[in-house]
Amino acid sequence: xxxxxxxxxxxxxxxxRVRLRPAPRREPPFDDELEPGAPTWFxxxxxxxxxxxxxxxxxxxxxxxxxxxxxxxGWGRRLLIxxxxxxAGQRPLAQLAALLAPSVAQGLGRHVDFRxxxxxxxxxxxxxxxxxxxxxxxxxxxxxxxxxxxGPRVRAVALRLEAxxxxxxxxxxxIG
Numbered sequence: 229x230x231x232x233x234x235x236x237x238x239x240x241x242x243x244x245r246v247r248l249r250p251a252p253r254r255e256p257p258f259d260d261e262l263e264p265g266a267p268t269w270f271x272x273x274x275x276x277x278x279x280x281x282x283x284x285x286x287x288x289x290x291x292x293x294x295x296x297x298x299x300x301x302g303w304g305r306r307l308l309i310x311x312x313x314x315x316a317g318q319r320p321l322a323q324l325a326a327l328l329a330p331s332v333a334q335g336l337g338r339h340v341d342f343r344x345x346x347x348x349x350x351x352x353x354x355x356x357x358x359x360x361x362x363x364x365x366x367x368x369x370x371x372x373x374x375x376x377x378x379g380p381r382v383r384a385v386a387l388r389l390e391a392x393x394x395x396x397x398x399x400x401x402x403i404g
Contacts, residue, residue, distance in 0.1 A: 296394060297391055297394070297395065297396060298395075298396065299362070300362040300364065300370035300372055300389055300396060301360045301361065301362035301372060302360075303389070303396050304360050304362060304370075304372035304374060304387050304389065305357055305360045305374070307324070307327055307387070307398060308357050308360070308374055308376070308385060308387075309357060310323070310324050310327075311324065311336065311352065312352050312353065312355045312356075312357070312376075314340065315340050315350040315352035315353045315355075316349070316350075316352075316353035316354075317353070321333065321336065321337050321340065327396075327397060327398060328397070328398045328401075329397060329398060329399040329400075332398055332399065332400065332401050335401070336401065339403075340352070351378050352376075352378070352403075354378055354379060355376040355377065355378045355383070356376065356377045356378075357374060357375075357376060357377075358374075358375045358376065358377050358382070359374065359375050360372060360373075360374040361373050361374070367391075368390060368391035369388070369389070369390055369391070370388075370389040370390075370396065371386070371387070371388055371389070372386070372387040372388075372389060373385070373386050373387075374386075374387070383403065383404050384403075384404040385401070385402065385403050385404070386400075386401075386402040386404075387400065387401055387402075388400035388401075
């Protein structure tokens with residue numbers, strides 16, 4: 229069943245008229261365009277808000293708890309293995325850059341490059357980590373001592389680890 233729809237406008241109606249109206253201003257006037265005594269666009273919106281100013285957006289300092297950091301002796305062992313691998317040319321030193329302070333990474337890079345220039349392998353390339361001991365004099369500081377077996381010789385290594393952004397970072401390295 230279909231229903232006939234009545235036309236919306238009858239053919240006898242007057243033709244459509246088009247009216248032109250001016251477009252409203254899209255931007256508020258600049259200060260130099262305002263006439264003295266003219267009402268402003270923003271009206272009551274320039275008044276202060278009815279509540280107190282918000283506190284500044286300051287993040288609290290990161291509190292590092294000893295239980296959240298990894299074991300410093302295991303972390304130091306893995307770092308020393310990474311250093312020996314980079315001295316052997318098996319790993320780029322840049323991979324360890326996030327774990328080392330910039331001064332430590334730069335000094336270690338110079339030390340390894342200096343030995344590698346004359347064609348000989350660095351003595352760290354053949355090193356094997358024997359033992360690692362760690363102490364924590366403060367919550368965010370660890371001191372690690374280790375021994376490396378380099379052929380018939382045994383060498384001592386000391387590391388100072390500091391907690392930065394919830395993880396350890398080597399800030400001092402002494403290789404004997």
